[in-house]
Structure formats: C-alpha cells, structure tokens
Amino acid sequence: MATSPSSIRDGIIRDDGGSGNLVSEDLSFEMGFFGFDNSSRYVGIWYHKVPTPTYLWVANRDEPIKGRGGSIRIKSDGNLVVLDGENNEVWSSKLNLSNPVNNSQAVLHDNGNLVLSNNDKDVWQSFDHPTDTYVPGMELPASAGMSMKPSFRSWKSPTDPSTGNYTMGVATEGSTQQILILEGEERRWRSGYWDRRVFTGVSNMTGSSLFGFELNTKDNGEKYFIYNWNSDQKVRFQISWDGFERLLLWNEDEKSWSQTQYEPYEKCEEYNYCGSFAVCDMAKSPICSCMEKFKPRNWDEWNRQNWSGGCERITPLKAESERGINNGSGTAVNVGSEDGFLKQNSMKLPDFAQLVDVDDEDCESKCLQNSSCTAYSYTLGIGCMVWYGELVDVRYSEDLGTVLNIRLADSDLGHGDKRTKIWIILAVVVGLICIGIVVWLGKLPGGEPIAVKRLSRKSSQGLEEFKNEMMLIAKLQHRNLVRLLGCSVQGEEKILVYEYLPNKSLDCFLFDPKKRVQLDWTRRFEIIEGIARGLLYLHRDSRLRIIHRDLKVSNILLDESMNPKISDFGLARIFGGNQNEANTDRVVGTYGYMAPEYAMEGLFSVKSDVYSFGVLLLEIVSGRRNTSFRNTEESSLIEYAWRLWSEQRAMELVDPSIRDSIPESEASRCILIGMLCVQDSAYRRPNMSSVVLMLESEATSLPLPKQPLLTSMRIYEDGDQSHSEGLDVSNDLTVTMVTGR
Structure with a gap:
C-alpha cells in the first residue's frame, strides 16, 4: 500500500488497497473503506492507533457499496463523492460551487474533522453532518423550541451503521437547554437543564466529570455547545445502537475504552419511569413512590409494580376546591386557605419547565398567582422555573443539588403537626433542665447525641438575641447550616440544643499546628464551597433573606465528615422582600470580619456577609488569622x-502544610475571589450566587479587584486602645460586640 495521504486533491482513495487511506497529520485519525462482511462496504473515519477500529463518522451509512472496488474522489464540480465499483455515485457532499474546477481539497484534521475547501475557503465539514458520535471540538446545536433537531442518530446494530431507532440532540425550551434522547418521536432520556456549569439531572456530572462543556452563541444568534478537552487521552460521547448515551475514555495501558458516565442499567434513567407526580429513587424498594400528599391513580396496577399511570393529589388545591363548589359537587375542607409549597431537595427537576423573568424572591408568588402552576424552582445559573399541569420524569439522588417546590393544599402542609413537634422538643428540653443533665452533654432520652449551648450570664447576648437565634434557625434547613433541636429560657438561664457536631469548629483545626495537616487542599476547598452554598441559601434561597452579620471561622462547625455548617445566628437580621440595605446605631460583630461600611456607618447588607466570607476564605487558604498581623508591616491578612497577589507571588500566601499539593491556578483563583469579596466598595463585591459560580466553574472569567485601602481592623486601631481591646473578648458561647462611637 502506498504512503497514506493527509488530503485529497487530485488523488483517489480506492477500496482495493492501491493508494492507501487518508490519515490526519498527527496520525490520530484515519479515513477509508470498512465493512463487517464482504458484501457491504462503507466510507468512514476512525481512530488510527486504536487496535479495534472505533468509527466516529460514516458517509454512506444508508447506501452501502456492494462488494469491493469503490473509491473516494473529488469530482470536477468540486464535490467530494463516494463511488461504487461501477462508478455510480452513492454519497456526495452536495454542494453547488461557483468555481469548482481544480480548486477543491479535502483534509482530515487532527481532531477527526474532514474539511472540504474550495478556493482556500472551507465549504463543508463532517462535523456538521455527524452520525452517532461526538468528539471534542464539534459544535452541538441547541435547537430552539420544544421540538429537538436531531444531531446524532444511532447505528441499527453493532455491525450495521445504517440509521437506527434513536436520536440525540439539544432542545432549548424557553431559555433552558437539555440533552434529549428520542425513540422515534417519544422521549427516552433527558439530561436535565443546563445551569451554565452542568446538566442538572445528571447526578455524576460534577468535579472531574464536568471537563469543558460551554454554551456559546454565534453572530447570527444561534446557540451551540462545545466540549473543550485539555488532555491527550482520547474521549468520545456516543448514542449507542441500544439507545443509551455513553462517555468513553481510552485506556492506553489496557488498550480498551472505559465507560465513565451515563450507565444504562438504572431504571430511574428511563424517561418518566414512575409516571406523573411520582419520584424514582434507586436507593428505595420499590423504586417508585408517589410524591408526598399524592396517591396512586390505580392501586391495582401500582401494586403490580406497573407505575406508568402515576399519582394524583389526595387533597385538591384551593382553586380546584372552589371549582368543585361552583359545580355543585361538594365542599372541600381547605377552601379559604391559601396553597403553599413543599420543599424537596436533591431532585431531578420535572420536564417542560417554563422560565419566568423574576428574581428568586418573587418566584414563589409568581407560581401562586396562576392556579395552574403546580411547582417552581429557582436554580442558580437558570433562574425562576415554573411548571403547569402534571410533573413528569422526577427522580431523587443525593448527588443532585436542585430544589423542587411542589404546590400543596394548605391542610396538606402539616402546619399543626409542626407546631406540635416544636412543643414536644421544648418539653423535652425543659424536662432535661429539670432533671439537671443539661450542662454539657450528651444525649436525648431517645439516644440522639446533642450539643448544648448555654449562654454565660456575663454574655452580651441578651434575651432579644437569644430569641432571634432560636426563631431563625428553626425556620432554616440546609446541609450547610447547623440544625436546631430545641431551646429553653428559664430565669437567667438561656439554652439552645443543637445537633451534635463531633469535630467542633473550623478554628480548632485551621489554627492548630498539629491538626491543620488534616485539612488538605481538597478538604479546604470543599469547606469553602459548603460555606458559600450555606450563605447563598441565607441570602437568596430560603424563604427569608437573612444577613448573618457574624460570619467567622469559629462559627463554622464541622460534622463527622468535616462538612461545614454555619452556626450562631444571634446577630442575624431578616430583610424584607424589597429591602437590600439597612442601618443600625448598634454595630455588632467580630474584630477583623466586619465590612468597612458597617464598621464606620452601621450600614449592612448581603455584601457585608460577602466581605466576611472573603476574610474567611483567605484564612482557610493561608491558615492564618486576619488578626495575626497586628505587629507586622501589614495591618491585616487582607493587606x-x-x-x-499584586506582585504575582500568590503561592506564598498558601498554608505551607498544603502548598506543595495545591495547583497554582486553583490557589490564585481562590485568592482572587477572596480579594474581590473584601473590596472597600460594597457595590464592587460580587453577590454569593456569583461567588458560587466563580468557585465551581473554571470557565467563569473573573474581574480584577480594586486594592482594599480600608479594613475594619485599621478603623478600630485608629480609635482609642481601650475600645479596640474590648473587641477581642469572646468565647465559644458568647457573641463579641462593638458599640459605635
């Protein structure tokens, strides 16, 4: 066989071994004839160095050549064509070129793309006409509208590349994108919605699995996904002949493809497997269950594990009840009570979402205003999504980070039951106090370990702050917030009962020369992310907008798995729906963590907490307290x-115990985020939703910060000494307080 060419201009590739196949310049890909028997021959592209041929593209997939003798050439009209042994055309690039003669050339590029050019202008490429495989560099169109323009079509069988039964592509519904797999016209699988980082319904699409998906827009407004791969390892996505999408990586040592994503074996991955208003959960048996306060539509079929009929409401919504009265069909018990929402975490959001242009605080009310709205979700990177009618294709997985709020009748929300549980908890705590076992210890009568916070009588946190903390925490539920079990006020005794967190607070590890080695970079970054998510919940995702006002390293508690939980809400403030900023004459907080506008003017907002988070982030990266620089050239860790950072020596800030294990790019990025958070101007600081995006997506570009010239430390150091000394008096059970001058 002759030397393999890298392009076709005047040459011809024949299926007789006479002139060699087309090979890319770096020897990664090869183009030529192939077949699985002697009767049907195809033209395709495959990996050149992979022992078992892996085909990425097929030209004449539905027009196989019978027997050998075919050829690939450029015709006089400039088109690339495939001819059979009798010179009949079985495939063509089908271009109408104005000046084709002797000016066309086909080149197989190093990314596997076959490009036809005419007069040095690219006029056709195989990446625009894919078969069943997606490789890095290929543009994946994001079709507009509820229908999906198929981008990939499966083979009919492992040895038959003709068009199969399954198609895959991206559908844009409203302003949200998701990958769909169709069997004929019916949906078979979907990825969940794109949130500018991941497809939210793919439970393992995080961390290293994210790699490099990006959504881009062309000059004409068309959107497309592209996958940037920064490794020499071969990678491909495929819609296989059996209808499943797979991500495959080439293992050079084992000389085989390893499948790392989109396993086809879980029933919950099948579209709407459990029917409407039901949840699929592979960790349960049976895997299908009705949503809370819903029941099976057909109990007989449900008990036979035929779940396709789905579920229906037990109690009608207010509007449904009122319609029933108007129709003379009877009276429902919840008439006159407003509907509410049941919050469900870790859900794959239902299909057919509609995007509403409102902020997170108005998302719930927007859904309530429409009697047909059955659920809503405000998701970072997407916005306010609402659903009308039945909720379909919902699954639960601990790895999913999205929250679904399901509309229920008021009577189904169990408000009375919640009040009863609170009184039971309070009764248990009071009982504990009466029998004298409250002080440090231990366990509730049922055996649950607890942590008891008993305020010192000398504590500056009074009854008002204590009640504030109690009421706030009781209403908050998030994996990165400490959980309140009960409370008691008896005379001057004030006690809070929390979930027990065995690893105590973050400062016990971070600033301990021996324990700090347990906080490697991966652990520290997870703690930073967890704190950011908890703070975002307080600022945006909870029903209340809450400003913590005392975020500091000692108020970050660690559970048995070293997951962070924000604690101590004694100084927190609730903001109203349209309130963004407030003023106080009583400045409270902790030395070194207060934003300049708060320390000087008493102005606080969500950006005050962002400033404290920035200080905390820098402390976690450096392993040093912000207040440890008093007698040095710089007055603070911020300076x-x-x-x-400005001298491009950011790695010198990193804690020496982890400096050798942290990539310089990650360290610089985290420090830059910290510097953005501690800027003097509250306006310039990012909000926590932006901070979370910056932390979790390397594709997000970061602005440059302004040099911080003011810190709360310098403000107080410029004041009288006795006043600043008073700021330092604190312990684990009291809140440090500053009185404005």
Missing part, C-alpha cells in the same frame, strides 16, 4: 494577600 498581606493583596501585596502578594
């Missing part, structure tokens, strides 16, 4: 970090 020290700015100097090193």
Whole structure:
C-alpha cells in the first residue's frame, strides 16, 4: 500500500488497497473503506492507533457499496463523492460551487474533522453532518423550541451503521437547554437543564466529570455547545445502537475504552419511569413512590409494580376546591386557605419547565398567582422555573443539588403537626433542665447525641438575641447550616440544643499546628464551597433573606465528615422582600470580619456577609488569622494577600502544610475571589450566587479587584486602645460586640 495521504486533491482513495487511506497529520485519525462482511462496504473515519477500529463518522451509512472496488474522489464540480465499483455515485457532499474546477481539497484534521475547501475557503465539514458520535471540538446545536433537531442518530446494530431507532440532540425550551434522547418521536432520556456549569439531572456530572462543556452563541444568534478537552487521552460521547448515551475514555495501558458516565442499567434513567407526580429513587424498594400528599391513580396496577399511570393529589388545591363548589359537587375542607409549597431537595427537576423573568424572591408568588402552576424552582445559573399541569420524569439522588417546590393544599402542609413537634422538643428540653443533665452533654432520652449551648450570664447576648437565634434557625434547613433541636429560657438561664457536631469548629483545626495537616487542599476547598452554598441559601434561597452579620471561622462547625455548617445566628437580621440595605446605631460583630461600611456607618447588607466570607476564605487558604498581623508591616491578612497577589507571588500566601499539593491556578483563583469579596466598595463585591459560580466553574472569567485601602481592623486601631481591646473578648458561647462611637 502506498504512503497514506493527509488530503485529497487530485488523488483517489480506492477500496482495493492501491493508494492507501487518508490519515490526519498527527496520525490520530484515519479515513477509508470498512465493512463487517464482504458484501457491504462503507466510507468512514476512525481512530488510527486504536487496535479495534472505533468509527466516529460514516458517509454512506444508508447506501452501502456492494462488494469491493469503490473509491473516494473529488469530482470536477468540486464535490467530494463516494463511488461504487461501477462508478455510480452513492454519497456526495452536495454542494453547488461557483468555481469548482481544480480548486477543491479535502483534509482530515487532527481532531477527526474532514474539511472540504474550495478556493482556500472551507465549504463543508463532517462535523456538521455527524452520525452517532461526538468528539471534542464539534459544535452541538441547541435547537430552539420544544421540538429537538436531531444531531446524532444511532447505528441499527453493532455491525450495521445504517440509521437506527434513536436520536440525540439539544432542545432549548424557553431559555433552558437539555440533552434529549428520542425513540422515534417519544422521549427516552433527558439530561436535565443546563445551569451554565452542568446538566442538572445528571447526578455524576460534577468535579472531574464536568471537563469543558460551554454554551456559546454565534453572530447570527444561534446557540451551540462545545466540549473543550485539555488532555491527550482520547474521549468520545456516543448514542449507542441500544439507545443509551455513553462517555468513553481510552485506556492506553489496557488498550480498551472505559465507560465513565451515563450507565444504562438504572431504571430511574428511563424517561418518566414512575409516571406523573411520582419520584424514582434507586436507593428505595420499590423504586417508585408517589410524591408526598399524592396517591396512586390505580392501586391495582401500582401494586403490580406497573407505575406508568402515576399519582394524583389526595387533597385538591384551593382553586380546584372552589371549582368543585361552583359545580355543585361538594365542599372541600381547605377552601379559604391559601396553597403553599413543599420543599424537596436533591431532585431531578420535572420536564417542560417554563422560565419566568423574576428574581428568586418573587418566584414563589409568581407560581401562586396562576392556579395552574403546580411547582417552581429557582436554580442558580437558570433562574425562576415554573411548571403547569402534571410533573413528569422526577427522580431523587443525593448527588443532585436542585430544589423542587411542589404546590400543596394548605391542610396538606402539616402546619399543626409542626407546631406540635416544636412543643414536644421544648418539653423535652425543659424536662432535661429539670432533671439537671443539661450542662454539657450528651444525649436525648431517645439516644440522639446533642450539643448544648448555654449562654454565660456575663454574655452580651441578651434575651432579644437569644430569641432571634432560636426563631431563625428553626425556620432554616440546609446541609450547610447547623440544625436546631430545641431551646429553653428559664430565669437567667438561656439554652439552645443543637445537633451534635463531633469535630467542633473550623478554628480548632485551621489554627492548630498539629491538626491543620488534616485539612488538605481538597478538604479546604470543599469547606469553602459548603460555606458559600450555606450563605447563598441565607441570602437568596430560603424563604427569608437573612444577613448573618457574624460570619467567622469559629462559627463554622464541622460534622463527622468535616462538612461545614454555619452556626450562631444571634446577630442575624431578616430583610424584607424589597429591602437590600439597612442601618443600625448598634454595630455588632467580630474584630477583623466586619465590612468597612458597617464598621464606620452601621450600614449592612448581603455584601457585608460577602466581605466576611472573603476574610474567611483567605484564612482557610493561608491558615492564618486576619488578626495575626497586628505587629507586622501589614495591618491585616487582607493587606498581606493583596501585596502578594499584586506582585504575582500568590503561592506564598498558601498554608505551607498544603502548598506543595495545591495547583497554582486553583490557589490564585481562590485568592482572587477572596480579594474581590473584601473590596472597600460594597457595590464592587460580587453577590454569593456569583461567588458560587466563580468557585465551581473554571470557565467563569473573573474581574480584577480594586486594592482594599480600608479594613475594619485599621478603623478600630485608629480609635482609642481601650475600645479596640474590648473587641477581642469572646468565647465559644458568647457573641463579641462593638458599640459605635
């Protein structure tokens, strides 16, 4: 066989071994004839160095050549064509070129793309006409509208590349994108919605699995996904002949493809497997269950594990009840009571969402205003999504981070039951106090370990702050917030009962020379992310907009798995729906964590917490307290970090115990995020939703910060000494307080 060419201009590739196949310049890909028997021959592209041929593209998939003798050439009209042994055309690029003669050339590029050019202008490429495989560099169109323009079609069988039964592509519904797999016209699988980082319904699409998906827009407004791959390892996505999408990586040592994503074996991956208003959960048996306060439509079929009929409401919504009265069909018990929402975490959001242009605080009310709205979700990177009618294709997985709020009748929300549980908890706590076992210890009568916070009588946190903390925490539920079990006020004794967190607070590890080695970079970054998510919940995702006002390292508690939980809400403030900023004459907080506008003017907002988070982030990266720089050239960790970052010496800030294990790009990025958070101007600081995006997506570009010239430390150091000394008096059970001058 002759030397393999890298392009076709005047040459011809024949299926007789006479002139060799087309090979890319770096020897990664090969183009030529192939077949699985002697009767049907195809033209395709495959990996050149992979022992078992893996075909990425097929030209004449539905027009196989019978027997050998076919050829690939450029015709006089400039088109690339495939001819059979009798010179009959079985496939063509089908272009109408104005000046084709002797000016066309086909080149197989190093990414596997076959490009036809005419007069040095690219006029056709195989990436625009894919078969069943997606490789890095290929543009994946995001079709507009509820229908999906198929981008990939499966083979009919492992040895038959003709068009199969399954298609795959991206559908844009409203302003949200998701990958769909169709069997004929019916949906078979979907990825969940794109949130600018991941497809939210793919439970393992996080961390290293994210790699490099990006959604881009062309000059004409068309959107498309592209996958940037920064490794020499071969990677491909495929819609296989049996209808499943797979991500495959080439293992050079084992000389085989390893499948790392989109396993086809879970029933919950099948579209709407459990029917409407039902949840699929592979961890349960049976795997299908009705949503809370819903029941099977057909009990007989449900008991036979035929779940396709789905579920229906037990109690009608207010509007449904009123319609029943008007029709003379009877009276429902919840008439006159407003509907509410049941919050469900870790859900694959239902199909057919509609995007509403409102902020997170108005998303719930927007759904309530429409009697047909059955659920809503405000998701970072997407916005306010609402659903009308039945909720379909919902599954539960602990790995999913999205929250679904399901509309229920008021009587189904169990408000009375919640009040009863609170009184039971209070009764248990009071009982504990009466029998004298409250002080440090231990366990509730049922055996549940607890942590008891008993305020010192000398504590500056009074009854008002204590009640504030109690009421706030009782209403908050998030994996990165400490959970309140009960409380008691008896005379001067004030006690809170929390879930027990065995690893105590973050400062016990971070600033301990021996324990800090347990906090490697991966653990520290997870703690930073967890704190950011908890703070985002307080600022945006909870029903209340809450400003913590005392975020500091000692108020970050760690559970048995070292997951962070924000604690101590004694100084927190609730903001109203349209309130963004407030003023106080009583400045409270902790030395070194207060934003300048709060320390000087008493102005606080969500950006005050962002400032405290920035300080906390820099402390976690450096392993040093912000207040440890009093007798040095810099007055604070913030000044020290700015100097090193601006001099491109950011790695010197990193804790020496982890410096050798942290990639410099990650360290610099985290320090830059910290510097953005501690800028003097509250306006310039990012909000926590932006911070979470910056932390979790390397594709997000970061602005440059302004040099911080003011810190709360310098403000107080410029004041009288006795006043600043008073700021330092604190313990684990009291809140440090500052009185404005």
